[in-house]
Amino acid sequence: MDQHRTEKRNMANNQFEKYLELLKGFLKLAESRKEEIAMELRDHLDHRMDQLTRKGKSPEEAERIAIKEFGDAIRMAASFVDVSDFKRRRWMMRFTTFAIVGSFVTALFVMSMWPQNGPIQVASSQAQEETATPATSKEKRDPRGVIPATTTVSRTRSTAEELAIRALSSEVPKFEVEGERLDIAIQKLSQAARVPIHVSKYLEESGVDLETPVTLKIENAKLTTILDLMLGDQIESTDWDYGVRDSLIFIASQDNFEEMMEVRVYECSDFAVPATVKSPIHAPFGGMTGAGLGGTGGFFSVPSNPRRVVPGQGNTPLQGSPIQKLFRVETGT
């Protein structure tokens, strides 16, 4: 049957093959794809010629009619190329979509793993850990009760400091002690403020009696205010101070603070250009407010409290410190 068709087509001058060659010339497709299309169209032509010859047409006439029905070879080629382009465009669109989604997911992943984000949780958990087990934290310090100074300033540690700094300037909703020992009162304040407060065991050597009964009832007051009221108003000794070290609020003697003083070197432009300010935290002890440089402390941890004023005692712990010398920090005394 097929051989019979082929013979008929061959007899009819093979005009259709010329048509196919013309068509294939305009198909910008792979050779195998061109041949597939040609094969499919040949099959159609054979069927159509069969039908026409059955109706009495000569093979030549049948082929002429069939080829005419195929229409313009260039237009047909353009239609096939359109399909191919459509597939290519769709593939490109899928690829682009996939690439965009992939990039977005990757960016999200990178952002979630970025040290600035990830370790914050670590810092928080460190802070919680220290709140829960202050004894463990204490073991890490040297026997003199002084936190070893470090010259490495990691972002994690800085963040932990920031959290403690925030805690100092945050309001404590309610704090009430009546005739409690000072150390117990501080412990209760630590719980109320949800921040670890550590009292140096050498504080007593400087004359601060941790058994001094403390009575205080206050609501919605800043932690700094409560500490000032508890320590400044109710303790006779004035040789004490508080500051932030890592994630910890540390209460120690002036000498302790001098010993743990850490000098960190910052570029002056960090302080002078507002755009480079890294934290909006208003440091309770940073001393920058008085310097008229924007009041943005928190970059450095200076274990002193220039804002705290003990009447008549002239407590100015920053005097003579490197910060004081560099920036002429006014302590407010």
Next chain:
Amino acid sequence: MNRKFSRELLRGSIDFMILGVLADRPKYGYLIQQDISAASNQRVKLPPGTLYPLLHRMEADKLIRSKWESDTGRKRKWYEITAKGKKQLATQVDQWREYVECVSQVISVFPYPKSA
């Protein structure tokens, strides 16, 4: 009256006519053309230049799939409807019936000039 339809009128419906004739069994191009022609009482005749690129596009859209088979020693490309094609056919048939009803309703409301 046995007129052929205009190309503009056919443009949006040829693909679902093809899906319709493939709904019962796989067919090759010439058979699809003949079935549509017969079912439309010779009023819809798809020239090969329209039919084959359209079949290839529908295959790219995964509405139909094709396979080459050799019956009587000659290779022939057969097309069959896919699950996606069947779903689209069902949707399009419903839409088309609603559309025909809608058009009929619109033109019945307003008088229109009778063709000669």
